[in-house]
Amino acid sequence: MTTTETHPRDGALARLARFCYRRRRLVLMIWIVGVAALAFVGFGYGAAPDNDFSGGNTSSAKAQTLIDKHFPEQQGDTLTLAIKADRSVDDPSVRQRIEKVIADLEASPITGPVTSPYQDKSLVTPDRHIARTIIPLTDKDVDTSKVKPLVDTVKEASGDGVTLALGGDEAAKAETPKQGPAEGVGVLTAAVILFIAFGSLVAMGLPIVTALLAILGGIASMKLVGYVVPSPDFTVIMAAMVGLGVGIDYALFIVTRYKDNLQDGDEPENATVKAITTAGHAVLFAGTTVVIALLGLIVMGQRLMTGVAVATSVIVLVTMIAAVTLLPAFLGFTGRRINSLRLPRRTVRREPVGAASQERRDLAVRWAGVVQRRPLVAAMLAGVALLVLAAPTLSMRLSLPDASVQPHDRSSYVSYRIVSEGFGPGFSAPLIFATKLDAEHADLRPVVEAVSRTKGIAYVTQPRVSKDGQAATFMAFPKTGYQDAATADLVHRLRGDVLPKAPSGEGIYIGGPNAATIDYADQVNSRLPLMIAVVIAVSMVLLTALVRSVTIALQAAVMNLLSIGAAYGVIVAVVQWGWFGSALGFPTAMPITTWVPMMIFPVLFGLSMDYEVFLISRVREEYERTGDTRTAVAAGLARTAKLITAAAAIMIAVFTTSLLGPDVAVKQGGLGMAVAVLIDATIVRMVLVPAVMELCGKANWWMPGRRASKPTPIPPARAREEAGV
CATH class of the missing domain: 1.20.1640.10 (Multidrug efflux transporter AcrB transmembrane domain)
Structure with missing residues (x-):
């Protein structure tokens, strides 16, 4: 089918446009009340984002399953306190400051016991200028707003030749600012472009108001859909950008056709119906294409990307509905005043109409x-x-981004830099080996030795057996960092060559955030x-x-x-x-x-x-x-x-x-x-x-x-x- 014009009374789309035009007050009220209700429920009680990209049948997913089942004490998040002293961490004034910071961190209601670097020599470099320690968090789903005071405490303790920084995923989230005025700048820029295109504040405002109301309802709906198909936290930002763009564009196409119809001599009602049955028909087709393309993400077979596809499709669907129902109602209110509120323009000479x-x-x-x-x-x-x-x-x-690619004034980046300098870049990218214990895997020393001899491995820890005696883990630290291509090559080599050839190497899985990112x-x-x-x-x-x-x-x-x-x-x-x-x-x-x-x-x-x-x-x-x-x-x-x-x-x-x-x-x-x-x-x-x-x-x-x-x-x-x- 094409968008050739038909008699304005023909077809369901024409009848819908005429209804929305004539019952514009009712349509507008339904939209306002509906969006307000959705916003109240969605923003107040919507599903929380899910950022767990692990899962499936990968080696890292199998390793994580074993760890979750047999090592429950390792499931909580942790923070890393990194310390660098120009003199020495043993200097009395430096030590006093470090111990006070550790005491303050340990006193927080969201942290567990902390091992001081003065109690474990492996936590301090041989030159005694760099130290680290792990801060366990007692709650697996800790509120990042409670982590922010810990980050501030560590930052405030820095100075006078001593640098302290707090790293870890939760610390990075806590100090990451909100998205800020980005969407507002986008709306303002779009308004300027629309005014240049239409030359009228009324014509400029219709696409923006239509799009904003649709986006508000769409995002609220997304949050409710999250209970059925969860999605990660970036979904709202990406969907808002897509929704704002298509919402304004779809309304722009219809308003432009409406103005053309008025210029051709149509009455406002017929001009609206013709705009919806031509440009509106194309909008519905175009929006459907976007939705179908988005749902193509389901083919990826990844739980969270399916959530992204469904959530973003919801906001596009709402903008489509707004374009063919809410916008005709607005056009009913404006009528021939669509070109009203033109800003005064200085002209040198009069141009013919339409020149x-x-x-x-x-x-x-x-x-x-x-x-x-x-x-x-x-x-x-x-x-x-x-x-x-x-x-x-x-x-x-x-x-996936880690601390090494964050802005350099963030505490998480400073912590990464200090730890990498003192203990190597691979310290922040450990590989966690996990296996079930049985007769075949009773002795893991040959595997540990084979991994430690592998090119690209800095050092390997000794195996730890779970309390139930049914599983064991050990860690290997690469010589390269989280984002290095060599680290991914190392993981592939360990899985494809080292473990299969090592005694008792079969059935040992490589997991941890680093390996999970590589698998993803x-x-x-x-x-x-x-x-x-x-x-x-x-x-x-x-x-x-x-x-x-x-x-x-x-x-x-x-x-x-x-x-x-x-x-x-x-x-x-x-x-x-x-x-x-x-x-x-x-x-x-x-x-x-x-x-x-x-x-x-x-x-x-x-x-x-x-x-x-x-x-x-x-x-x-x-x-x-x-x-x-x-x-x-x-x-x-x-x-x-x-x-x-x-x-x-x-x-x-x-x-x-x-x-x-x-x-x-x-x-x-x-x-x-x-x-x-x-x-x-x-x-x-x-x-x-x-x-x-x-x-x-x-x-x-x-x-x-x-x-x-x-x-x-x-x-x-x-x-x-x-x-x-």
Whole structure:
């Protein structure tokens, strides 16, 4: 089906639009009361986030199962107190300060007994300048707000040649600031873009109010859905960015069509109905594509990513519903006053009505003509540019952030740096070996010796037997750190070569946070191609149904892959290689966060299909009217260039605001999505689409099993004039 206009009374979508327009007060009240109720329940009683990415049938998951069952005393979280003294930790004044800090930490109601470095010589370096100790937390699910005072206590004790810092996951969470005003900056930027596009405060406000109300209800719904399908804490931020972007864009498409209908002489009610049955229909299709693409994350077979898929889909669904119900109600209140509250503008001379719009259309048509005259050259240049940008993707490494990639003023980073200097970078990346004890594993000394002789291992602890005598563990510390590629290679070598060859090595699992991160990355690398294939296949089927062309659906899939590949390449260059990383808020070069590539792919593929739908549906309308592909492409570009540019600018503004936040993983996702949208709205839509469609000609509209329709041809000059170009 296409978005060609029908009689405003036809179809369920038209009846819905007319109902919402006429019963606008009722619709608005339902939305306000409904969102308020959802917000009260969702934000007050919603499910807590789940950040446990372990599980499944991996070696690290099996090791963790053994530890949880047989070593319950090891399940609590811990903090690491790191100490560095310019003189010596044995200096009387230094020792007095260290012991006071340890006493203060031990006195906290959330900590257990602490072993002083003065009681265990292994906790102090041979030169007596660096020391460490472990602070056990008594509650497995400790409130991070209770950890913050401990971090502050340690920070305040530093000075006069002594540096103290508190590390550990809970310490890092406690000192990480909230997301802050990032989303607010995104909304403000979107408002500026909308005002430039519409020139009216009323027209500017409708998409923003619609999107914000939908996002509030969507996030509250997400928190309730979390009881059924849990998701990690980054989901809210990522979903809010996606929801804000698509929510404003979807409303923008409908308001633009509404304004066009008013200019064509329609009454406000019919203009609203026509806008919903054309642009609103495309919004529903585009939003459905985004939801289906997001649900492709389920293919990854990971519990939490399924939660991310469902939660983010919920917010997109709510924005879609708001676009076709709440927005028509708002349009009923504004009527012809959609262009009200224009800011006064100084003009040098009066322009004819529509002159600026016609000038922009003429510019788009001229640009399309330039591309269409040399389509092969344009397509090759654009393709090469995208492939060059995508090239760094081949070196992408995946991991999860740890203290080593946090801002350098954080206590967790300082603790990591001190411990790495004194005890080696691998101290923060221990490997935990776990096995059941039976006749075969009664003596673990041969295994311990084999592991200790392995290249890349710094040292190995002696085995510990559980209190029930049914399991044993020991730890090995690598010479390299958590984020080093050599550490992942070491884990693979231990599993694939060392343990199988060692006596009693079978049935011994390698776990711990380090190994779990490596297993998670391996899972993503192995299943990401399947998810990509599923998302592409389903999206192609949907687009084929909309535009009735296999060729265009195939073109869209290839172009979207190129733009997303280029975005991946930019992320690798900035984040992993460190190009301009510090300027964009990344403290240091680091691997790509494991969930980022699989999270942003379905989002970007769905959003790219949005732009494809709004462009190609217009092109299809013109082709069916004129029968000339070149004229149809030029007219489609002319009619959608401003709209797609504004929509893309809003998306880019929303996504780049993530760079203002503290979460390095969310920053990576926001950067990748902003780059992909920028590439999609420029190189792809303005160069590749017209060039490739020109090269394909009549083949653009090929559909198997059916003869191509033959529209009544219109002379090109007349067609261009009627299309307004």
